[in-house]
Amino acid sequence: MSKHAGIFGMIVGGITMACIAFIVVLFLIKILWTWTVPDLFPVAVERGFIAGSISWLTAAKIAIFVAVLSGIGSGAHVRRQSN
Numbered sequence: 001m002s003k004h005a006g007i008f009g010m011i012v013g014g015i016t017m018a019c020i021a022f023i024v025v026l027f028l029i030k031i032l033w034t035w036t037v038p039d040l041f042p043v044a045v046e047r048g049f050i051a052g053s054i055s056w057l058t059a060a061k062i063a064i065f066v067a068v069l070s071g072i073g074s075g076a077h078v079r080r081q082s083n
Contacts, residue, residue, distance in 0.1 A: 022063065025063050026056060026059045026060055026063055029054075029059040029062050029063055030053075030054060030056065030059045033053065033054050033059070033062075034052070034053045034054075037050060037051075037052065038052045
């Protein structure tokens with residue numbers, strides 16, 4: 001097995017693991033939203049101010065939003081420690 005085949009395998013494995021992790025996170029966001037939001041905000045859900053359940057696309061948007069916020073937060077933390 002050549003060196004390039006090993007690197008290619010690692011890249012494919014990393015992308016596969018990232019996709020699996022993203023799908024698991026989407027599933028968790030969707031299930032946790034449906035489980036917690038109606039209990040926390042019953043009147044808002046009843047009146048239509050907050051959705052009682054969300055679509056897969058909305059779960060993906062929330063996941064991307066949280067990833068961007070955590071990336072910004074961790075970047076600020078690293079800059080503070082280096083000074």
